[in-house]
């Protein structure tokens with residue numbers, strides 16, 4: 001599909017008709033559009049934090065680097081990202097889990113509610129005719 005007339009990348013890939021996909025599967029090396037989607041080629045979907053972080057880091061590579069990585073993974077090599085970057089990405093992923101978001105919402109939204117209930121209970125208690 002020759003639809004990339006507006007796409008003028010700084011460093012064109014080896015075949016200009018085949019743009020480098022924005023993400024890849026780190027298990028089989030096939031390209032895809034979404035970093036954490038299920039691989040259509042091998043069925044692999046990154047589920048643990050380390051695997052997901054590595055897939056996200058692979059998306060941050062330049063087109064040339066990613067193209068080279070795809071070839072290396074397809075040849076059986078492993079993606080070895082910078083350990084510090086990997087650690088940071090894992091930490092960011094863990095902070096963004098639904099559980100953490102839920103706990104945050106509970107603390108922020110639940111505490112005032114709890115206080116209101118306590119105050120109302122105290123008021124009701126104080127108004128009781130003894």
Ligand SMILES: [Zn+2]
Nearest residue numbers: 025028039042
């Ligand atoms: Zn795959």
